[in-house]
Structures are given as C-alpha cells and as structure tokens.
Amino acid sequence: MQRDTKQRQAIRKAFTDADRPLGPTEVLDLAGEHVDGLGQATVYRAIKAFVDEGWLVPVELPGEPARYELSDKGHHHHFRCRTCGSVFDLVGCVKGLEKLLPKGFKLEDHEILLYGLCDNCA
C-alpha cells in the first residue's frame, strides 16, 4: 500500500509538469522547492517505487545518469542535443532492425539514440 506523502506529491508533480526526462538531481531541485529538507534518498526511493508500479520508465543515455519520464508516452526514442544537452522525445520508429541480427539471435527490444543539434541550437 502506497502512502500519499507531500514529498511524493511534489516528486510526482515534477514529472507531470516536465515535458522531458528528468534525472534524480533535477527532481531533487524541482521538488525541493516545494518540500523543505527533501532528501536525495527520498527522491531515489520514490523514483524506484514509481518505476516499479509502472508510472515511470527509465531513459538511460550512455555515459550519464539515468533519467525518467512518464510511461504513458508509448514507444518512442530520444534525441540529445550536443550543444545544450537537452533530451527530446522523438515520435515514430524504424523498420528493418531484425536484418542486423546474426543467425540464431532473437530480438526482444531495441533502443535508438540520435545525437545532433536541436531546433534552438542549430
């Protein structure tokens, strides 16, 4: 049974307000504005709980801490701007990934990451 604490309310709000994946530190900053003395352990535990219950999904970019976003976005991939570092959601996917598989391999999932310049930075 989950409890509805003011800490988790603030953490949930950070994610619903954001339109992009958030990392634990960003969540601590955002939610910390509304909850005095919010601890990082609380943020980590809340995120873990939200992922476990399926409300959040991890967005793991190579070489940096995991970020998280709402799971109701459906299948999509991400774009990371090399100038400003922001991560954007992409719509759509590509076909033909199976043709990359060696013989005997079974494909279960995939991840596509695009890098470049975003609208603003281009």
Added chain:
Amino acid sequence: MQRDTKQRQAIRKAFTDADRPLGPTEVLDLAGEHVDGLGQATVYRAIKAFVDEGWLVPVELPGEPARYELSDKGHHHHFRCRTCGSVFDLVGCVKGLEKLLPKGFKLEDHEILLYGLCDNCA
C-alpha cells in the same frame, strides 16, 4: 610523446586479442595476468589515452560501465544478450533515421542497441 611501457603493451594486447568490447575491469583482469601489480588507475589512464589518440572508441551501454573497442571496425552497432550479458558487434545499419527528427533538428550521429537472446542462449 607516448611511452611504450609493459603495462600499455599488455593493455593493448587485451584489446587486440579480444573480439568484443572490453570494460576497465575486464582489461585489468586480462592485462593483469601479464603485468604484476597492474593498478586500475593505470588501466583507466591508458584507456583514456588510447581513446584520445583515436585507437579505441567507447561503447557505452545504458546502465552499465563503458566498454571500449578498436576504432578500426567502422560503423556498426551492438547487441546485448539478456541472459549471458555478452555484447556482440552487429554488421550493417538502418536507413530512415532522419525521418524521426523534429523540424529544425540536425542529425549528426546515432546509436542503435538491440537486446534479446544470443545464439547460445536462445
């Protein structure tokens, strides 16, 4: 000016002998068999030097430590077996990634990761 120490010789050998991406710990184990008292700092510094000089490229899988492989393999992607955890090189690529881009975005690079079962584990 780079020096040809026995430590770096052993570390280079670990990469040339391996036909897969290696992480720092694996390198420490492999090269450590030939160099007594090899320190992890040495491995990290050597890898960093090899990447800087372009001999190695990082292979960063979400959620785990970076691995490294020879840069002369050309453009390719990777497959990670969910059972045994091994990482395999894939040949080929896919087209049509540009169509995922929002308007105004500029595509510079991309990464594709496939997950599933390898030949042995399937």
Added chain:
DNA sequence: ATAGATGCAAAGGGTTTGCACTTGA
C-alpha cells in the same frame, strides 16, 4: 497502532586524481 515513508549519514560501486616513485626515450 503500525507499517510505510523520511532524513541523515555511512557505505558501495565505478572512475578520477594527488603524489612520490619508477622508467623509457
């Protein structure tokens, strides 16, 4: 009342760095 949640601080895992010592060019 009481089990879940919190905050703090300590502990972990992986990576980097400071520093004195070693060694290749």
Added chain:
DNA sequence: TCAAGTGCAAACCCTTTGCATCTAT
C-alpha cells in the same frame, strides 16, 4: 636526464542502505 607513466590511496560522483524518527492510514 627528466618528463611520461605507474601504483597506491584518497577523493569524487552517483546511488543504495541502515537506522531512528515521523506520519498517513
């Protein structure tokens, strides 16, 4: 010779955990 490279340990960053306290139910 003498700067690059090494080994050790301490420092760092991010994340997890132990534990006493707090609080929603």
